[in-house]
Amino acid sequence: MRLTLRSILSPLVLVVSLALAAPAAAQGTFTFPQILGYPFPTELVASPAGPAIAWVFTQRGVRNIWFAQAPDYAPRQLTAYTEDDGQELTNLSFSKDGTHIVYVRGGDHGANWPAPGNLMPDPASSPVQPRMQVWSVAVAGGAPVLVGEGDVPAISPAGDRVVFERDRQLWVAPLDGSKPAERLLFAKGTSEDAQWSPDGSRLAFVSSRGDHSFITIFTSTDQPLRYLAPSTARDSMPRWSPDGTRLAFVRRPGQGGARGPLLEARPQPWAVWVADAEGGAVHQVWKSPETLRGSYPRVAGGANLRWAAGDRLVYLSYEDGWPHLYSVAAAGGAPIKLTAGDFMVEDMTLSPDRRTLVYNANTGDAPDDVDRRHLFKVPVDRATPVVLTRGETLAWAPVVTADGASVAYLGSDAQHPGLPMVMPLAGGPARSIAASQLPADFPAAALVTPQAVTFDAPDGTRVHGQLFKAASGPAKRPAVVFVHGGPPRQMLLGWHYMYYYSNSYAVNQYLASRGFIVLSVNYRLGIGYGYEFHQAEHAGARGASEYQDVLAGARYLQGRPDVDAAHIGIWGGSYGGYLCALALGRNSDVFAAGVDWHGVHTRVSTINLDLLTAGIVGDGVTEADVKEALQVAWSSSPIAAVPTWRSPVLLIQGDDDRNVEFSQTVDLAQRLRAKGVEFEELVIPDEIHDFLRYQSWLKADEATAEYLARKLR
DSSP, X not given: OOOOGGGSSHHHHHHHHHHHHOOOOOSSOOOHHHHTOSEEEEEEEEOSSSSEEEEEEEETXXXXXXXXXXXXXXXXXXXXXXXXXXXXXXXXXXXXXXXEEEEXXXXXXXXXXXXXXXXXXXXXXXXXXXXXXXXXXXXXXXXXXXXXXXXXXXXXXXXXXXEEEXXXXXXXXXXXXXXXXXXXXXXXXXXXXXXXXXXXXXEEEEEEOSSOEEEEEXXXXXXXXXXXXXXXXXXXXXXXXXXXXXXXXXXXXXXXXXXOOTTSOOOOOOEEEEEETTTOOEEEEEEOOSSSTTXXXXXXXXXXXXXXXXXXXXXXXXTTSSOEEEEEETTOOOOEEOOOSSSOEEEEEEOTTSSEEEEEESOOSSTTGGGSOEEEEEEXXXXXXXXXXXXXXXXXXXXXXXXXXXXXXXXXXXXSOOEEEEEETTOOOOEESSGGGSOTTOOGGGOOOOEEEEEEOTTOOEEEEEEEOOSSSOSSEEEEEEEOSXXXXXXXXXXXXXXXXXXXXXXXXXXXHTTOEEEEEEOTTXXXXXXXXXXXXXXXXXXXXXXXXXXXXXXXXHTSTTEEXXXXXXXXXXXXXHHHHHHHHHOTTTOOEEEEESOOOOOGGGSOHHHHHHHHHTSSSOHHXXXXXXXXXXXXXXXXXXXXXXXXXXXXXXXXXXXXXXXXXXHHHHHHHHHTOOEEEEEETTOXXXXXXXXXHHHHHHHHXXXXXXXXX
């Protein structure tokens, strides 16, 4: 890693601590079991009762909860799961006294829809039906205790009960599992996002009724539910004031209304409201501008509404073209813009005293920080941000310890995958607290540092990418374009903060070690480059304008003197699989072969029966509008390009996919077979979209690399 004068503090400690912990393979090749053997951290949380943290490590598919506390933060494993069984560990939270951690085991928390019958994933093909369950484990040690079957637990302030969601309703059980769970209350519709009042006497939740929803307060079974300012709007994100007297929430218009032109985007306004939790009086604190940029933010955490110190509310808005943090008095008034500049704020947390926001953003003083993440802190009542991390590292998922002294976060760099880190909130060196968990044969020394590159699409859009190239190799090499999914994602100049894309980064490193030049393209619709890039015109089913960025990436490779222009391939997953299939169908003259992981192959399904009916009767949209939208959606679909598809392709998908219907791959295979296009298949029975088992990742990764090597060399 290159160190500069601007990166001599926390980045230096990160690099040194990780390098010492992982005496990796020497420069050269490595195997997939080696590069996929790292522990991937998620679910980082801080204890409210002392300087302690917990997180989940997933290592070769085995998931366990780990714990560490001041002053040494020595990591300690709390659970003892041993199998690569594909059962997630999510939704970690501490009890108020810090003695227990509640978590959820099982499920598919990245799914777009539930399986029929609400069946939980069974990627290990177990004959015993898996369940999604809430568990509790003591920090002091001992076996986990089953609390009940469900999801999204919320521990009462007293620490004696846990409320959780089951079958879209709220259930309750003792923290110690001493009694069976029971349904907490009856409410029409679905009940979700349970929030205990600070004293534990009441529970606020969202009662969703389909096209509208209410903020609801439950006190006891002998008192009626109270709805705060019920209307035709969709109310969400209830947040208690620190004294428990008020609730802040987000309000958006209810569904419905006259249709507009289907190929045009329309503003999606929203507002922040505050209600008196006793009397029910409400007032609007802030309202978004009626602009596209002012629309409800489609980013991690949405509005990210929080109640801060000084009776202020903090939230995130895209109104100036970038996702930034704002602060406004709960009584109303002009908001303070806490962050400013051409960058996005992504993860954020409040200090225990609610006076400071700690966040990460793709900005900094190092070159190309637009493709990294660094930590900052800012007071909730004035725009004076302070840098916490810098250099050629990445930092995400910050939490502040209960004593307010330290920030824990997850950090990585180009050679080392994410690990838990701790640093002083006041600033200073960071240290890794679990680098010893990296396997001794992890090939850090064999990994390349991706190079930031930019190129222009035909319409002039500037596109960012990361180029992977080993130092040694032939003068001209085969090349591969990698296309991420999402599409609101951003590939980075280091190991990614999402497990799916950490895996993709590993594959790209492997391909580079085998003599390929790999270009990862951050095409429009992705995050990190502003609103117009994120919400691009004529994209997706409205014209697939983002495809020109992918093709521009291939043209960039063709123009490099070190690339064999006749041997350029492409691979990607999900939305990346869609763009991979589109590339092979439209430009087999450019892309010699490809690997399509669970891609979308038709966009016509975006035009539903309601839209067709509206066009027929003229309810804000005409038949001509619908016909044009259908035609554009069809032309934006890979299956429409099958007549010109000549390049071979490997299709990979699990048949329990809950994000992209497996029928998308089944249909494409039949069309390619009828056209005589060469294709191969890797179908993984019972696996979901974000593969849950290490064995599935290993199988798909090895198949991807083998196929590209076989077809492009």
